[in-house]
Amino acid sequence: MSKKITIEPVTRVEGHGKVTIHMDNQGKVYQTRLHIVEFRGFERFVQGRPYWEAPVLVQRLCGICPVSHHLAAAKALDVIVGAGTGEGLTPTGEKMRRLMHYGQIFQSHALHFFHLSSPDFLFGIDADPNIRNVIGVALKHPDLAVQGVMMRKFGQEIIRATAGKKIHGTGAIPGGINKNLSVEERDEFLKGADPLNADKMVSWAQDAVEFFKGYYKANKEFIDNFAHFPSNHLSIVRKDGAMDLYHGVLRAVDAEGKKILHDVDYQEYNKYIEEEVRSWSYMKFPYIKELGQDHGWYRVGPLARLNTCDFIPTPLAQKEFELYKSLTNGKPNSFCLHTHYARLIETLHAAEVIRDLLNDPDLLGDDLVIKGTKQKEGVGLLEAPRGTLFHHYRINDNDQIEMANLIVSTTNNNEPMNRSVNYVAKSIMDGKQEITESMMNAVEVAIRAYDPCLSCATHALGKMPLEIKLYDDNNNLLDAKKSQ
Amino acid sequence: MSNLVKFRIDKTECMAEAGKYIVEAAKENGIYIPTLCNMPGVKPQGACRICTVRINNRLMTACTTPIADGMEIEMDIPELNDLRKAIVEMLFVSGNHFCPACEKSGDCELQALAYRYQMFVPRFPYEFPQKEVDASSTRIIKDQNRCIFCKRCIKSVKDEQGRSYFAFRHRGHKLEVVLDKELGMSMSEEKAEQAMQSCPVGSILVKEKGFSKPIGKRKFDHSPIGSDIKL
Numbered sequence: 167m168s169k170k171i172t173i174e175p176v177t178r179v180e181g182h183g184k185v186t187i188h189m190d191n192q193g194k195v196y197q198t199r200l201h202i203v204e205f206r207g208f209e210r211f212v213q214g215r216p217y218w219e220a221p222v223l224v225q226r227l228c229g230i231c232p233v234s235h236h237l238a239a240a241k242a243l244d245v246i247v248g249a250g251t252g253e254g255l256t257p258t259g260e261k262m263r264r265l266m267h268y269g270q271i272f273q274s275h276a277l278h279f280f281h282l283s284s285p286d287f288l289f290g291i292d293a294d295p296n297i298r299n300v301i302g303v304a305l306k307h308p309d310l311a312v313q314g315v316m317m318r319k320f321g322q323e324i325i326r327a328t329a330g331k332k333i334h335g336t337g338a339i340p341g342g343i344n345k346n347l348s349v350e351e352r353d354e355f356l357k358g359a360d361p362l363n364a365d366k367m368v369s370w371a372q373d374a375v376e377f378f379k380g381y382y383k384a385n386k387e388f389i390d391n392f393a394h395f396p397s398n399h400l401s402i403v404r405k406d407g408a409m410d411l412y413h414g415v416l417r418a419v420d421a422e423g424k425k426i427l428h429d430v431d432y433q434e435y436n437k438y439i440e441e442e443v444r445s446w447s448y449m450k451f452p453y454i455k456e457l458g459q460d461h462g463w464y465r466v467g468p469l470a471r472l473n474t475c476d477f478i479p480t481p482l483a484q485k486e487f488e489l490y491k492s493l494t495n496g497k498p499n500s501f502c503l504h505t506h507y508a509r510l511i512e513t514l515h516a517a518e519v520i521r522d523l524l525n526d527p528d529l530l531g532d533d534l535v536i537k538g539t540k541q542k543e544g545v546g547l548l549e550a551p552r553g554t555l556f557h558h559y560r561i562n563d564n565d566q567i568e569m570a571n572l573i574v575s576t577t578n579n580n581e582p583m584n585r586s587v588n589y590v591a592k593s594i595m596d597g598k599q600e601i602t603e604s605m606m607n608a609v610e611v612a613i614r615a616y617d618p619c620l621s622c623a624t625h626a627l628g629k630m631p632l633e634i635k636l637y638d639d640n641n642n643l644l645d646a647k648k649s650q
Numbered sequence: 651m652s653n654l655v656k657f658r659i660d661k662t663e664c665m666a667e668a669g670k671y672i673v674e675a676a677k678e679n680g681i682y683i684p685t686l687c688n689m690p691g692v693k694p695q696g697a698c699r700i701c702t703v704r705i706n707n708r709l710m711t712a713c714t715t716p717i718a719d720g721m722e723i724e725m726d727i728p729e730l731n732d733l734r735k736a737i738v739e740m741l742f743v744s745g746n747h748f749c750p751a752c753e754k755s756g757d758c759e760l761q762a763l764a765y766r767y768q769m770f771v772p773r774f775p776y777e778f779p780q781k782e783v784d785a786s787s788t789r790i791i792k793d794q795n796r797c798i799f800c801k802r803c804i805k806s807v808k809d810e811q812g813r814s815y816f817a818f819r820h821r822g823h824k825l826e827v828v829l830d831k832e833l834g835m836s837m838s839e840e841k842a843e844q845a846m847q848s849c850p851v852g853s854i855l856v857k858e859k860g861f862s863k864p865i866g867k868r869k870f871d872h873s874p875i876g877s878d879i880k881l
């Protein structure tokens with residue numbers, strides 16, 4: 167008898183989603199899908215609003231990465247107010263935004279690794295779910311838990327100082343920023359009491375990379391064999407090929423490292439990227455037009471970024487990058503769980519960038535905003551923690567938004583997430599008579615690797631019930647299990 | 651000859667010039683009575699009723715009632731505070747006040763009163779009315795979603811000939827405050843700024859200036875509305 171297994175909701179991710187696994191008469195998995203079950207509708211209800219509201223309005227998509235939406239929208243509106251396409255802001259405007267962005271990367275990566283994913287590594291994916299969570303980490307590994315919490319706090323304090331609030335601030339405005347950094351704020355971040363200072367954050371970020379390397383050494387087979395499949399990779403990179411998470415040109419490489427998008431201007435992204443709609447999910451499936459739907463899908467996020475960039479422009483992260491690249495002989499890395507490794511190298515990079523920026527006197531300047539000849543349309547891209555984020559707006563003659571198109575990071579990762587889920591379900595559930603909790607968690611581990619913000623929805627971090635349901639081929643419920 | 655009179659607000663002995671409106675007299679004595687439709691330089695109108703006080707068991711609007719000798723005024727009592735809170739709640743549910751994306755957030759008097767009276771969930775159902783955003787003026791946007799019909803803009807924003815830039819249109823539930831098309835197109839930057847300042851909420855916005863004031867510098871970021879009134 168064929169079966170349909172539903173995992174709903176998926177736990178320890180941001181947002182709400184479910185996974186359905188269909189098995190045939192022989193117990194073979196023949197279809198697995200990650201469904202996004204919420205509809206947000208921001209692209210529609212931003213229409214008619216004055217354009218300068220967009221950075222504040224659209225950031226409400228998310229409570230984890232609002233800064234990314236805030237800045238991507240502001241970058242698109244920079245174009246509309248004639249402030250250039252990412253390189254025309256005043257030094258203070260540009261650097262304050264970068265500080266905000268790297269603070270966001272730092273806090274979000276810390277949240278993702280320490281709070282959401284580390285329980286799987288510290289306790290094992292088949293450990294008792296009662297301890298396989300952030301509380302379990304705090305009880306069994308208090309030093310690591312404190313490190314995670316304080317790293318996140320530091321990043322959020324950076325956001326507060328640049329955006330006005332830790333969550334849903336207003337710092338970035340079209341053409342620049344609405345505040346500079348005070349000397350007191352800067353000194354607090356540079357010389358603050360241990361551990362909340364930039365040097366300590368760099369040191370802790372190094373420790374986190376070492377932690378993962380140690381884990382990898384002991385669990386190489388598991389890490390390398392978990393949802394490993396080739397893909398294209400896409401991100402923005404600096405014009406010289408360096409990693410740049412705030413601004414750059416659009417680059418994509420295939421599984422062999424060959425460039426398939428050649429450092430193009432993202433203002434013309436819709437010449438290169440298309441989105442496909444499928445009936446069973448509210449999330450679209452983007453792909454590179456030239457390669458088509460079947461071959462043009464790509465990964466975004468930390469794994470992709472370390473595959474597209476040529477180097478990392480900060481010394482400590484560059485050293486780790488070289489070691490990381492040597493694992494695949496310089497070729498693109500397609501090991502799903504190496505995403506965590508890449509994420510921690512980026513965390514180190516973010517800590518270094520933050521420290522460098524804090525030592526830059528431009529942050530204290532008073533020239534905050536620049537404007538030029540107004541345009542009707544603008545595109546803003548940046549690398550959010552989860553991957554490339556696209557914001558595109560068009561306004562009418564009365565300064566009201568008449569069109570918005572957002573391609574969020576998780577949407578870009580839709581196809582690879584579905585493939586990862588399918589890969590894991592096939593490899594661990596095929597032919598099994600009983601579906602265990604650890605099997606379900608393994609499916610979730612694949613999703614968590616992408617650090618997904620499934621609906622870009624705000625919700626409190628907490629334990630959500632995991633439920634599995636078995637159906638026969640007539641959709642009759644045969645059995646149901648809930649996690650503890 | 652002095653024409654000072656003595657009166658009491660919630661048992662506090664006060665003195666003020668006879669004939670002053672209660673709101674002003676209270677302010678001089680360091681007592682805050684909340685207002686929304688009232689603004690300095692404009693004849694009080696008693697429209698919003700948020701300043702309602704009780705005098706001799708009668709409910710009176712403090713912005714339109716002159717002070718008199720020996721007056722006993724009840725102001726900061728649970729019954730009246732709940733009435734004020736109910737008015738704030740009604741204003742919220744009858745419009746579309748989405749504070750998170752409003753550039754007046756932190757400077758908005760309605761929002762500040764909601765905080766002062768600890769409004770969490772309104773007791774009335776939300777109406778979610780369909781409202782227009784008029785962005786046709788070169789200087790300002792009139793967002794009908796947020797208008798509370800206080801008339802402050804109608805009464806205070808006028809051109810050199812005394813003509814109001816704003817006026818009421820329609821009646822009953824269709825009532826709205828609209829910008830005169832012709833005057834709106836010739837509005838100066840200074841006049842646009844005055845119009846935005848006159849609005850206690852975020853219904854009148856100067857174009858392309860939104861969010862230029864950082865969080866921390868807004869009017870009610872650090873202290874609640876009314877806390878500036880003290881002796």
